[in-house]
Amino acid sequence: MNIPSIIPPNERGYAIPNTFVTTEWLAEHITDANVRVVDTDVPEEYAEGHIPGSVNPEDHYYKTSLEERTHIQGPEQFAKTMSDLGIDDDTLVIGYNRGGGVYSFRLMWALHYYGHTNIKVLDGGLEKWKAEGxxxxxxxxxxxxxxxxxxxxxxxxxxxSRDRVLNAIGDxxxxLMDVRTDGEWDGSNKRGGPRGGRIPGATHLEWTNFMTDGDIPVLKTADELRKILADVGITPDKNVITY
Incomplete structure (x- = not known):
């Protein structure tokens, strides 16, 4: 795999550039006592090869069970999930995955929701790590x-919440920013649910639009992201609810 020219994350103009760590940083700090690397992909992909020392959650959706897919785990269950991954209040968590950062950012959101903001995403994911040998x-x-x-x-x-979303319709x-696939947006892919479609009035922009093309996808620059969002009417003066 050829390694494309990648703008370092601290040069892409992000408001919070330290959201990311580079592969170089991780290689230097992977054995630090307070660092826990989490492979956020499904167990089958983890089993095919992963970064040494990385752990893998049973369910990267962090839902209440593999059968009940509606709600994020409650506080006690989530605390146990994190403890089983070797994560405590002092841990610096580094998430990575394959094919863009969608699952790593899901872990970041879940941890932020439960008050743990000491988490970063590996820029370039496993693809960049492997491309560098x-x-x-x-x-x-x-x-x-x-x-x-x-x-x-x-x-x-x-x-x-449900009420907050209902109140946002027509506001x-x-x-309301729908970042799912085209099939989920138009209702042709129900993802196992009873109904397909979208929330009335929502704006559609699949999350893959935020990533660069090629063998090593990374988040696009801040200027590129602002233009992509502005083109569908999402500007800094708006409140945004994603789903």
């Missing part, structure tokens, strides 16, 4: 019993 392994890592206490403190400000100051 860095080591991978098929040996699983178990971190259960290695962590201290994970204290969940729900931050409801970043959660849009000129709020945009």
């Amino acid at each position: 860095r080591e991978t392994t098929t040996n699983p890592t178990s971190a259960a019993g290695t962590a201290g206490t994970f204290t969940p403190k729900a931050n409801t400000d970043i959660f849009a 000129d100051d709020t945009i």
Whole structure:
């Protein structure tokens, strides 16, 4: 795999550039005592090869069970999930995945929701790590019993409740941003649910539009993201609820 020219994350103009760490940084800090690397893909992909020492959640949706797919885990269950991954209140979490950062950012949101903001995403993911010839392994890592206490403190400000979404429909100051696939948007792909379609008045922009093309997808620059969003009417003066 050829390594494309990638603008470093701290040069892309982000408001919060330290959201990311580079592969170089991770290689230097992977054995730090307070660092926990999480492979956020499905267990089948983790088993095919992953960054040494990385752990893998049973369910990267962090839902209440593999059968009940509606709600994020409650505080006690989420705390246990994090503890089983070796994550406690003092852990610096580094998430990575394959094919863009969607699952890593899902972990970031879930941790932020429960008050743990000490998490970053590996820029370029496993693709960049492997393209640079860095080591991978098929040996699983178990971190259960290695962590201290994970204290969940729900931050409801970043959660849009049912009532909040209903109130946003028809509100000129709020945009409901649907980042799912075209098939989910038009109702042809129900993803196992009873109904397809979208929330009335929502704006559609699949999350893949935010990533660069090529073998090593990374988040586009801030200027590119602003233009992509502005083209569908999403501007800084609006409240945005994503789903």
